[in-house]
Amino acid sequence: AQSVAQPEDQVNVAEGNPLTVKCTYSVSGNPYLFWYVQYPNRGLQFLLKYITGDNLVKGSYGFEAEFNKSQTSFHLKKPSALVSDSALYFCAVRPSFSGGYNKLIFGAGTRLAVHP
Amino acid sequence: ETGVTQSPTHLIKTRGQQVTLRCSSQSGHNTVSWYQQALGQGPQFIFQYYREEENGRGNFPPRFSGLQFPNYSSELNVNALELDDSALYLCASSSPGLAGGEQYFGPGTRLTVT
Numbered sequence A: 001a002q003s004v005a006q007p008e009d010q011v012n013v014a015e016g017n018p019l020t021v022k023c024t025y026s027v028s029g030n031p032y033l034f035w036y037v038q039y040p041n042r043g044l045q046f047l048l049k050y051i052t053g054d055n056l057v058k059g060s061y062g063f064e065a066e067f068n069k070s071q072t073s074f075h076l077k078k079p080s081a082l083v084s085d086s087a088l089y090f091c092a093v094r095p096s097f098s099g100g101y102n103k104l105i106f107g108a109g110t111r112l113a114v115h116p
Numbered sequence B: 001e002t003g004v005t006q007s008p009t010h011l012i013k014t015r016g017q018q019v020t021l022r023c024s025s026q027s028g029h030n031t032v033s034w035y036q037q038a039l040g041q042g043p044q045f046i047f048q049y050y051r052e053e054e055n056g057r058g059n060f061p062p063r064f065s066g067l068q069f070p071n072y073s074s075e076l077n078v079n080a081l082e083l084d085d086s087a088l089y090l091c092a093s094s095s096p097g098l099a100g101g102e103q104y105f106g107p108g109t110r111l112t113v114t
Helices: none
Strands: A003-005 A010-014 A019-021 A024-026 A032-038 A044-050 A056-058 A064-068 A073-078 A087-094 A110-115 B005-007 B010-013 B019-024 B031-037 B044-050 B053-057 B064-068 B074-078 B087-094 B109-113
Touching: A003 A087, A010 A019, A019 A110, A024 A073, A032 A064, A032 A073, A044 A056, A044 A064, A073 A087, B005 B087, B010 B019, B019 B087, B019 B109, B031 B074, B044 B064, B074 B087
Parallel strands: A010 A110, B010 B109
Antiparallel strands: A003 A024, A019 A073, A032 A044, A032 A087, A056 A064, A064 A073, A087 A110, B005 B019, B019 B074, B031 B044, B031 B087, B044 B053, B064 B074, B087 B109
16 A cells, blocks of 8 residues: 655754654655645645655755655755744655546654744 | 635534535646545545546545536535544645646635534
């Protein structure tokens, strides 16, 4: 079965410190990978994506993510966390063999708490 | 903020009733997907519409149905509501022209079934 795992329910980090939010996936082929962020009572906002090429992709608000094919991981990173980064983060994959339609499979989400 | 809008924002229904949720896609996007996000979980794919036809469906029963209109807006209809249908319903738009096919989400409709 195709799935996305976010092993940490919550990540706590001090403001100014680097942060990492982990994601691993189990999908056949070469999927497209995404990170989204959700603020309270809001929809999901697109942060970044990996399709092919350089394993380190850069996105919005200073976030980046590192793709590792051998470990089937796509961890979200930021060199210096801000209090305003506190939110719920979702990793998602689009299987390469999705029957011709654009279905995203999401992880359960990781709550990021950045403390002053 | 994306250009995807959803209505209503909140809705309270009674078990057994029917509900219709609405979505307007971002300008230039001709594909609309619907997701159900239960409390504390990630969004689950319900179905997708492209050119007014359903072209993909997740593991949801037939009482979940939809429409897409010529202007690419969409409706999600749920019949015979159950308590477990209580969730945030998210609409997302995309375009086949977007490399990677990222989807842009609306703010969602919070449905409560009592």
